[in-house]
Amino acid sequence: MKPKIAAEIVNALKESGVDFVATLTEANLHELVMLLAEDPAIQQVPVTREEEGIGICAGAYLGGKHPAMVMMNAGFLVSANGLATVCLHPGIPVLLIIGHNGGVGEENPGHATVGMLTEPLLQGMNIMYEKVGRLEEIRPAILDSQTLARSSRRPVAIVLNKEALR
């Protein structure tokens, strides 16, 4: 991820009120995760498994925080049960920032299946999402997605495509 994109995401998260993030890094997310780790305005918790981060974000919400989870789409697949039982079932909002490996522009054949399954899983779980890539799309998508997450009391996802990740 280009530093400019990472900075735009962090600034938009802060503007949207996000003050707590759980993260699981990946090569494409490195700049974003390191920037979040340095930012004193956002409490960052690096996790060992993405579903764990969903639980941590839900607990933080119950304590009054505005949480987001930063992960790749493989981690979103790992998180499905946690999202269903801990967020969707009681009605707890967590903003999901999901890097989309295996989408258009993907060169690594290993990512194709997870890439193909990402949007159908979001749709199957009735999680609303915005796909973004260009710098100017990022801020409005994050602000509007966080507004919906808080008002609907449900997770809402930002899916970052290759243009944002590379």
Place this chain on the structure above:
Amino acid sequence: MKRFDCLKAIAPHFKEELVVTNIGGVRHEWYSLRPHPGNYHLQNLGLASSVGLGLALALPHRKVIVFDGDGSLLLNLGSLATIANQHPKNLIHIVFDNECYESSRGAPTATAGMTDLAAMAKGAGFSHVASVSDAQQFETAFLEALKRNNLSFILAKVDPGIAKVPPATFDSQENKYMFVRYIEKTENVRILVSPPSRGSTS
């Protein structure tokens, strides 16, 4: 020892502490002993320790107690490493280890074999770890943890079995609203807000 006897021993010591319970019998047992809006009863196996961590980090001045189980923690072992590294002083992680999947008709878990969850907590980086097997020891370990004001892990080896208590009557949605309204009131924060009416002039 029975889990219910452990819970009975510590229930009188609770004031405004926040509690996260694992799915299963512990939810109903605890609610029968301490019905309180500061109880959050998860309908999920595995994430009790993580929800407790998030809550403890969000409210560092409130004590958070997690009632976890062996089957649950085995599903989320990485949370031990995350919790130990975050090291919230206000979190007490209690695992009732009955060495079986009690709510799933009792097949053995890994702790019926070679696995020691207290040793795993120590290895993950918890500095205060107790392992107890009678209710008196459990109460002592809990009171020490409460007084310590530092991250604590208590492994309570218990017999399988759920006490005959009336089931908690509310669902996850009602529990969330009760808990969140309680936090809003006691912390003077707004969590569930609605936008002003479009007709509003202010």
